[in-house]
Amino acid sequence: MLPDADDLPDVLLDLAVGHEDINGLVALRGRLIEDPGARWLLDRCVDALVRDMGKPGSGPRIPALPEELGEFGRCFFVFVYVAALPRVRAYHRGRGIPDDISRRTLADLGRHLAVHRRAHGGRGLKAPGWLGLHFRGELYQLGRLQFERAVLGTRMGEAAAAAGHSAGPGDPCLDVHIADFRGPLTPEACDRSLALAREFFARHFPEERYETAVCHSWLLDPQLKRYLPAESNIVRFQERFHAARGYEEEPDDDGPIAFVFGDRGLPVAELPRRTSVERAVGDHLRAGGHWYGGHGWFPL
Numbered sequence: 001m002l003p004d005a006d007d008l009p010d011v012l013l014d015l016a017v018g019h020e021d022i023n024g025l026v027a028l029r030g031r032l033i034e035d036p037g038a039r040w041l042l043d044r045c046v047d048a049l050v051r052d053m054g055k056p057g058s059g060p061r062i063p064a065l066p067e068e069l070g071e072f073g074r075c076f077f078v079f080v081y082v083a084a085l086p087r088v089r090a091y092h093r094g095r096g097i098p099d100d101i102s103r104r105t106l107a108d109l110g111r112h113l114a115v116h117r118r119a120h121g122g123r124g125l126k127a128p129g130w131l132g133l134h135f136r137g138e139l140y141q142l143g144r145l146q147f148e149r150a151v152l153g154t155r156m157g158e159a160a161a162a163a164g165h166s167a168g169p170g171d172p173c174l175d176v177h178i179a180d181f182r183g184p185l186t187p188e189a190c191d192r193s194l195a196l197a198r199e200f201f202a203r204h205f206p207e208e209r210y211e212t213a214v215c216h217s218w219l220l221d222p223q224l225k226r227y228l229p230a231e232s233n234i235v236r237f238q239e240r241f242h243a244a245r246g247y248e249e250e251p252d253d254d255g256p257i258a259f260v261f262g263d264r265g266l267p268v269a270e271l272p273r274r275t276s277v278e279r280a281v282g283d284h285l286r287a288g289g290h291w292y293g294g295h296g297w298f299p300l
Contacts, residue, residue, distance in 0.1 A: 001043075001083035001084075002029060002032075002033070002083050005029060008026055012082070014103065014107075015106055015107055016108075016109065016110025017078075017109065018117070021113055021123050024071070025078060028075055031072060032079055038076070042076075045060075045077070048060040049062075049080060049081075049084050049135060053087060053088070053091050054091055054095075054137035056148075056150055059133070059138070060132070062080075062132050063129065065077075071122065071123055071124065074123065074124025076128075077125055081131055081135050085135070088136065088137060089106075095137070095205070096203070096204055101140060105134055105140050105141040106134055106135065108179065109131055112130070114181060115181075115262070118262040119263040119264070140200065141179070142196040143189060143192045144190060145177065145193035145194075146179055147193075147213075148175040148176075149172070149201075149205070150174070150214070151172055152167060152171050152172075152173045152214070154169045155247060156173075156244050156295065157171065159242070159244035159245065160244075160297050165211075166299075171211070172208045172209060172212075173213065173297075174197060174210050174212070174213050174214070175213075175214050176214065176215040185234065190237060190240070194213070194300075197213075212298075212300060214244075214296065215296055216295050218256045218294065220243070220293075220294025220296050222294065223284065223289070225238070227276070227279070228276055228280055229276075238296075240298050242296055243295070243296050244296055250292070251290035251291065252290075253285060255293070256291045257271070261278070261281075268285045
């Protein structure tokens, strides 16, 4: 299922893997091929990943491997996704999904390797399970935003229904995600993504009626409005959503630190203050505050 050592670099480059990672991953491929236990695990993981391809919410739980495996463990799931690549590309073709959308969606593999390198200075995937959504046909990159095929949960669905929306718990929805390394989150870019999403899902998943967009993110924490101007991209993004209440109120300080500064392990006292968002995140934490995940919806 894996490309041979000569073909692997081209496959990785098509997935936006950085040039500095290519030689190391080719070397790790050789180690994987020579290890019967690793090959067995690779086969089992790929089989689980592609089973029920395209069915939202049915994918396997993909945990990070033990730290003592070092770089081999941190990169193992790169090879799982490369091995599954022909299956997801075939699924995309079967749905009539344009090749450019397929490529840009699956190129998130390279982006996540870049996120790991920025934070830790080496190769690896910090949260390998997240990419299962891409390689199972559940999530698509459409312009600036990513859209995941999902269903409305109880709290979000009840909030939408209580507001008079036509959808409720258990109905299909699009879960909106904001990827790093994709430029500013401008209103114009978001408008374009939403227009692409409305057309894309109606055309390629006509049996699924998506009337609702949802988002679960620290970017929807209303405290950000205390620090950012009303015309900022983040505040204007927040204003698209109706807030959904009733979620647990556990602090999520690591999320903003990781997203804004690249490394969730940075000491709060040393967080830079170069931009308005950096000042907002760092100053709030230094003042003893906490950040929380926000939850919202709006009708499509």
